Amino acid sequence: MGEAQPPLGLLVVDDEVRSLEAIERTVEEEFTVFTATNAEAARELLTTWAERAPIAIVLCDQRMPGTSGVAFLKEVRERWPQAIRIILSGYTDAEAIIAWINDAGIWQFLLKPWQPEQLLLVLRRAAELWRLIREHERLTQELRVSAPYLAGQVAQKRTEVYHRLGCDAILCAPQSPLAEIRQLVARLAAYDFPVLITGESGVGKEMVARALHYSSPRCEAPFVTQNCGALPDTLLESELFGYRKGAFTGANEDRAGLFQQADGGTLFLDEIGDTSPAFQVKLLRVLQEGEFRPLGGNKPVRVNVRVVAATNRNLAEEVQAGRFREDLYYRLATFAIHVPPLRERQVDIPVLVDHLVAEAEKSLQKRLHGVTPACLERLTAYSWPGNVREMANEILRLAVLSEDGWLHERHLSPRIAAAGTTGQGSEGRTTAESSPFTEIIGGAKGSLRARLEAIEKAIIAETFASHRGNLSRTARALGLSRVGLRNKMTRLGLLNEEGQSGGG
Numbered sequence: 001m002g003e004a005q006p007p008l009g010l011l012v013v014d015d016e017v018r019s020l021e022a023i024e025r026t027v028e029e030e031f032t033v034f035t036a037t038n039a040e041a042a043r044e045l046l047t048t049w050a051e052r053a054p055i056a057i058v059l060c061d062q063r064m065p066g067t068s069g070v071a072f073l074k075e076v077r078e079r080w081p082q083a084i085r086i087i088l089s090g091y092t093d094a095e096a097i098i099a100w101i102n103d104a105g106i107w108q109f110l111l112k113p114w115q116p117e118q119l120l121l122v123l124r125r126a127a128e129l130w131r132l133i134r135e136h137e138r139l140t141q142e143l144r145v146s147a148p149y150l151a152g153q154v155a156q157k158r159t160e161v162y163h164r165l166g167c168d169a170i171l172c173a174p175q176s177p178l179a180e181i182r183q184l185v186a187r188l189a190a191y192d193f194p195v196l197i198t199g200e201s202g203v204g205k206e207m208v209a210r211a212l213h214y215s216s217p218r219c220e221a222p223f224v225t226q227n228c229g230a231l232p233d234t235l236l237e238s239e240l241f242g243y244r245k246g247a248f249t250g251a252n253e254d255r256a257g258l259f260q261q262a263d264g265g266t267l268f269l270d271e272i273g274d275t276s277p278a279f280q281v282k283l284l285r286v287l288q289e290g291e292f293r294p295l296g297g298n299k300p301v302r303v304n305v306r307v308v309a310a311t312n313r314n315l316a317e318e319v320q321a322g323r324f325r326e327d328l329y330y331r332l333a334t335f336a337i338h339v340p341p342l343r344e345r346q347v348d349i350p351v352l353v354d355h356l357v358a359e360a361e362k363s364l365q366k367r368l369h370g371v372t373p374a375c376l377e378r379l380t381a382y383s384w385p386g387n388v389r390e391m392a393n394e395i396l397r398l399a400v401l402s403e404d405g406w407l408h409e410r411h412l413s414p415r416i417a418a419a420g421t422t423g424q425g426s427e428g429r430t431t432a433e434s435s436p437f438t439e440i441i442g443g444a445k446g447s448l449r450a451r452l453e454a455i456e457k458a459i460i461a462e463t464f465a466s467h468r469g470n471l472s473r474t475a476r477a478l479g480l481s482r483v484g485l486r487n488k489m490t491r492l493g494l495l496n497e498e499g500q501s502g503g504g
Contacts, residue, residue, distance in 0.1 A: 007032045008127050009055035013042040013072065014088070015064045023059070026116045027123060031057075039067035039075075046080055055083055056130040057123060059110075062089035062100075073104035082133070084126040086110060166215040169207055171355050173347040173468075177340050181208065188335060189215035194287065196272075196332045197310040199339035202389030205310040206268060208339060212308055213266040221265030224258050229274030236279060238295050247296025259292060259303050266306045272332065273313035273324060280325045287331050307332070342384040342391065349380045349391075350466045354473075356392050357407065360399035368399055370477050371407040373459065376466050378409055382419035457492040460485070464494065 010031040012023050020035045027033060034055065036042035042060070049055055058076050062069035073085045087100060090112035097109055107129070108122055167186045172178035188195060189212050197205045206225065213223045228236060238247075242257030258267060275283070286292045287307060291300040309332045318324035342348070353371055361368040371379065375398070384390055394416060398407040409417065460478065467473040475485040489495040 008057065008130065009034060009049065010057045010059065010123065011036065011042060011045060011055045011083075012059045013037075013039065013064070013069070014061040016061070019061070023119070026119055030120070031123065031127075038064060039072040042072065043075070046076070046083075055080070057084045057086065057126045059086045059088060059123070062087055062091060070100045070104050070106075073106060077105045081105075082130070084130050086122065086126060088112060088114065165210055166219075167211050169211050169214075170204075171348070171351050172345070173351050176345050176348045176351075178345060178348060181337060181339065182211075184337065185211050186215055188212060188337075190217070192216075192218075192306055193334045194307045194309065194332050195334070196315070196336045197308065197339060198315070198336060199310075199312065200341045200387055201312050202387035203339040203341055204388050205339055206270065208337060209266070209268040209308045209310065213268075213306075216266070216306070218265050218306060222262050223266050223268065224262040225268040225270065226258055227270045229271035233276050233279045236275070237282065241282075241292050241294050242301075243295035244297045247294075251296065254294075257292075257294060259286065259305055260301065262305045263303045264305075266308055269307060269309045271311060272309040273311035273315055273318055277323070277325060280328045284325065284328045284331060287328075342387045346380055350376065350468065352388060352391060353379060353395065354467070356395040357399065359392075360396050363396075364399055366399065366402075367405050368402065368407070369405040370467070370473065371398070372409060372477075373463055373466065374409040375407050375412065378412055378416055378419050382416045453492065456488070457494065460489060460492065461494055464489070 008031055010027060011034045012020055013036045014020050014023070015037050017037065020037070024033045024035060034045050034049070036045055042058075046055060046058075058073065058080075060069040060073055064072075069087050069089070073087060076083055076085055085104060085106050086108045087104070087106050088110045091097075100106055101109065107126065110119065110122060166189075167182050170178055170182040170185065172182065185208060195209075195212060197208050199205050209225075210223060213219060226236075226239060231239060238255075238257070240257050240259055242255050242260060243251050245251055245253050269283075282292070286303075289300075290304065291302045293300050315324055315329050315333070319326045319329050342352075353376065357368050357370055360366075379391070379394075386393075394413060395407070397413065398411050401411040402408065460474070463477050464471075464474045467477060471485060472482055475482045478485065480488070486495065
């Protein structure tokens with residue numbers, strides 16, 4: 001509930017005293033009422049209250065001695081234009097009423113004899129209109145004053161978005177093969193030539209294409225995508241090149257294609273290897289000439305578009321087999337980027353898992369702490385034939401099934417839970433093929449305390465590494481305070497006195 005609005009000022013002008021008293025009794029609970037028996041007295045009231053408590057509504061009788069109601073409201077319109085003007089009359093000639101409304105800018109016309117309910121309804125609507133006009137003026141003024149500030153804020157946000165969608169969107173560990181690709185994308189982005197991105201489905205080819213676009217001078221223009229394998233040739237041609245009205249049955253109006261929509265920006269053509277040789281000829285012309293003809297059109301349309309293509313096929317082999325045009329291949333592959341599958345860059349898995357957990361936390365609006373060490377071990381051991389797309393689905397599954405905010409091994413899909421195992425224990429539990437804990441337990445010598453410390457050190461070291469050296473996340477993952485974890489790591493030789501990673 002908002003705060004109660006203070007009563008607005010209402011000026012009632014009528015030469016009949018009893019009419020004034022009747023109106024005042026009807027509305028006094030909702031308005032601060034001022035009364036005047038003629039235009040001169042009303043003028044003085046408006047002048048007196050103009051700077052103190054401005055009168056929001058003027059209700060005036062038409063037939064008064066001296067100045068008529070319409071003549072007075074015309075003056076009000078010129079001197080106090082913010083006031084909502086209402087005329088009260090028993091005269092019903094339509095032409096006269098229209099003339100009054102035009103001359104004095106009258107908002108509402110009330111007939112005599114008036115009904116209390118009708119009068120209150122009209123005045124309430126007038127009051128709401130007055131408040132809305134004032135609020136609009138206030139917001140307009142604030143917007144005018146704050147325009148430079150808002151422009152700066154928009155520019156800052158735009159820069160942040162482009163930065164986040166650019167090379168920083170390529171998530172990887174420092175020693176990952178993707179680190180080199182990220183550097184390569186940053187260098188290629190400034191040069192305006194086609195790029196061919198290859199790799200298995202789900203590795204993130206579109207992510208690399210977006211990074212190229214948002215790191216380039218074209219970043220403020222559109223980034224448009226089309227999966228070429230999803231449409232037959234005829235539909236793909238109309239989708240990319242557009243068409244003119246009447247080009248085919250159902251073409252009831254001109255439609256701009258994706259090339260026109262991407263003008264000045266980037267067009268990402270996914271699964272380019274699935275197109276037919278006939279379509280490849282038309283695409284080659286656009287790349288060579290920078291122009292095309294829409295379906296049913298006679299005049300060529302010129303566009304300025306950077307084309308980035310992607311495929312999960314080996315286009316060099318497709319060229320040898322005659323399924324892909326050699327000239328188009330070399331036009332698209334001015335520079336080629338191969339994105340390796342996830343199984344060849346397992347070092348990226350902890351980084352991706354952290355990111356996907358954070359994404360799942362946002363989409364599910366559910367507090368998540370991270371993955372357990374045992375769960376991360378299984379995720380790392382799995383080969384991920386569906387690559388990052390498959391991992392995203394698995395992390396979402398784990399997040400949904402989590403009861404305590406942790407993503408546990410027991411909730412993994414069976415195919416992933418079995419990754420890296422050599423068999424089943426007598427109670428159906430999987431045994432890790434190469435667990436660091438097995439080696440530590442088997443190799444640790446000395447007292448029980450020494451062996452327990454060795455195991456504790458291994459657990460902390462592994463968790464610390466999986467969280468990329470982030471002390472706070474490691475502490476949360478292990479259920480420790482940050483100070484407590486730091487003390488343990490220092491005691492175990494995992495941190496030095498300055499808080500830097502130690503040896504051993």
